Amino acid sequence: MRLSTLVASAAIALATAFPALADALTIYSPQGGERAAWIAEQAKAAGHDIKLLNAGGGELFDRLLAEKNNPQADVVLGMVDTSMALLKKEGLFQAYTPTWAKDLPTQFQDMDGMVYKFWQTPIVLAYYPDKLPVAEAPKSWLDLTKDQYAGKYVIGASAWQTTRMYLAGILVRFLDTSGEVSDEGWDFLSKLYAGAVVVNDADSQIEAFKSGRASIDLNWLGGTFKLAKDLGAKVKVVESDGGTPVISEGVAIMAGTDQLEQAKAFVDWFGSADVMAVYAEKFGQVPLLPEALAKSPVAVQENAKLVKPQPIDWDAIAPKLDGWLQKIELEIR
Template identity: 35%
Template sequence: MKKSLLTASILTLSLVLAACGGGNANEEQDTNNASAEQPAAQQPAEQPAAEQPAKNEKLIVYTNANSDGRGDWLVEKAKAAGFEIEIVGAGGADLTNRLIAEKNNPVADVVFGLNNMLYENLKKENVLIQYVPAWAADVEAGLNDPEGYYHGLVKQAILLGYNPDIISADKAPKDWLDLGNNPEFQGKYEAPTMLGQITPQLVVAGILTRYQDANGEYGIAQAGWDEIKKLYDNGVGAVEGEDTYANIASGKTPIGTIVSGTLKKKTEQYGVAAGTVSPEVGVPMIVEHAGIVNGTKKIDTAQRFVEWMGTAEVQGEFAAQFNAMPANTKAAEQANEEVKALYASLKAQAFDWGFISDNVGSWVEKIELEIMK
């Protein structure tokens, strides 16, 4: 009897324990199943990459075109467009040397404002990447780098100007070559002696490249060097610290070099509206360009910024604000009327920028050592 009762009790206890154990196993399984079967919509999901807003990292922008409020203007406009940029400004040659020195560990992400000669140096040193923004197709033909490393933003014409109160239009020179060949102009013009600067270098290049000769000294025939010698012999050397336009206005040297972008400001400053010369061969044209630095770790942001900066909208606003002439033909419509009228009378002199970049250092050295005595 006792054995029967004990056996029955053990059996009952076993059933209870089994029931409890089975219940826990089923509950755990149900919980796992519920977790596995939970719809994906109820779990936090990452937004698809294509729909995420573009992340604009802070850009370091090197330029020689930030004076007269232009840099501040660009910073504010860029900020409104969603970009944070830090402008590092310096002279064109200094920036070029700095970019080359930093090419193995670049600091800058974007560079703009430099001219063709300096960009050619950067290309040779592998400082730039090839990138063609959408707006490049709207830039005036012949101004972009054909290999796609840099693209035009702003045009600056290098002009031969004169004081119309002293020299009438019919007696004014018609070409740079007239200066050294006409005795009437002796001592009346400022010769381009400050050859450490880009503008005088381009005046010289505008003469020398007309006499390009593979067998000549530094690629130039003797006739070209003869013209350069006459240019310096018949003129007056520039004086460091003196304003060329001030000397034109005062009559000290009523003929001299003028950069188109300064015409309005200088006219207002000195009260003389200089006449300008349009040679048949054309005028040297400085074009400020934009490029992306090779090795930037912010390539996507740099590309978006360049795409934005060169648009007709941005360049048109810049032109109206700073009396500039955009390289972008659509933006040119927004340029001030006097600027459009000036450029309608000009054509750009055809330059082989690679040839000039390769030889201009030797030209300057020869002129300084052998011709400017």
């Protein structure tokens, strides 16, 4: 899920569709680039005056906490399970049930009525068969520390949502009886980083594959397909032993907003089946609403069945993830 570069100041200001005296609805989201532009364009066409502040998921999370006593956002859109769970726990959100929420599968509804999920994203292990023959490809995330894969896979910045999620997916395989990562798990992660091409920005990530150094992609599904398209190469997704981390992204209204009615209207519009189906057609994302999925292209419906989800209790992981990432940054990376 690297959905943007870390540019916290980047914002898309739209021409107002409401009366001149009304303030634009400020939305914090890791949705960047073409996706941010699409959301802005569609929102404007639907009569929503928004200002979209885009940055990496980790940076936005920190910013939201820093602004807790003086919130600047009205809506948070597109952050992953763990981040949304922690922000809710900090009291940043208020209850609101979108008009479309009643049709969501139960596991994507929030029992507190604050955070509702709208699409899901597998965080995949993939490879390029023109560089790595099928018979030699990894069968699992745990295969990556084998000698033959050294220097062939890329680990992104820990501020990227995608990186955070696959690292979490790996570490939960090594939880001890107390729910903490075992020494074996940290040893594995040290070996994983030692054999990786470690990058901090999108250009370096792409260059690692263009140069021929890398042939294994650790990425969110849409990012894997986009990278393959940019490289003009075919990519194959691994049905990993032990499953594939699958995350969902949510939307919530900030407790401190002074534009509650505009925020409710935007959330009702954005998560609706029709908007999600159009988004799925445009970007290949898998919507969670059954009606939206049924309206999505066949390829998107097939992607919904592409991998077996890894069993992960994201709510249980959420309070621990920052500590894990801090240890990675200070002791391993």
